[in-house]
Amino acid sequence: MLNCPRCHQTVDSQAITCPYCQVPLKAFGHPGIPLYQAEPEKYLCNNCLYHSDDSCNFPQRPYARDCTLFHDQSEPLVPDFSYNTNNNGWLKIVKFWFQRYTIWWLFLTLILISFLHFF
Numbered sequence: 001m002l003n004c005p006r007c008h009q010t011v012d013s014q015a016i017t018c019p020y021c022q023v024p025l026k027a028f029g030h031p032g033i034p035l036y037q038a039e040p041e042k043y044l045c046n047n048c049l050y051h052s053d054d055s056c057n058f059p060q061r062p063y064a065r066d067c068t069l070f071h072d073q074s075e076p077l078v079p080d081f082s083y084n085t086n087n088n089g090w091l092k093i094v095k096f097w098f099q100r101y102t103i104w105w106l107f108l109t110l111i112l113i114s115f116l117h118f119f
Contacts (some may be wrong), residue, residue, distance in 0.1 A: 001013060002025075004018040004020065004021060004023060004025070005023065005037040005038075005039065006018065006021050006023045006037075007020050007021040007023075009021075011025065014031045015031075016029055016030075016031060023037075024066075027068045033068055034068070035066055035067075035068060036066065036067050036068070036070035037065065037066045038064070038065045038066070042065075043062065043063050043064060043065060044064050044065065044066070044067050044070050045061055045062040045063070045064050046062075047072055047073055047074070048067070048070050048071060048072070048073060049071040049072070049073040049077065050069060050070075050071060052073050056069070
């Protein structure tokens with residue numbers, strides 16, 4: 001659930017438009033494309049990472065009030081996925097490796113079984 005930027009009513013997170021004030025909440029009528037909207041009398045570009053590093057090519061820049069590419073410059077662009085080695089953290093790392101390289105583990109297991117079969 002999220003709040004409508006215009007009327008501040010609680011709206012379903014998959015809603016394309018606000019059922020109360022009809023403001024668009026998703027870009028191009030697609031529920032998978034979020035549409036970021038600025039508060040009244042403010043612009044999104046002031047807090048956007050792409051505006052600060054001058055990589056934005058949006059035509060409404062620097063006065064955009066709604067944008068699909070907005071990224072808050074106070075948040076990291078790529079989330080930190082560091083592993084915690086305390087509290088069985090090594091088990092999570094082993095589980096991650098088994099999930100990521102499943103085919104290689106199966107192939108290695110097959111080779112080990114075939115070697116053991118000869119002895």
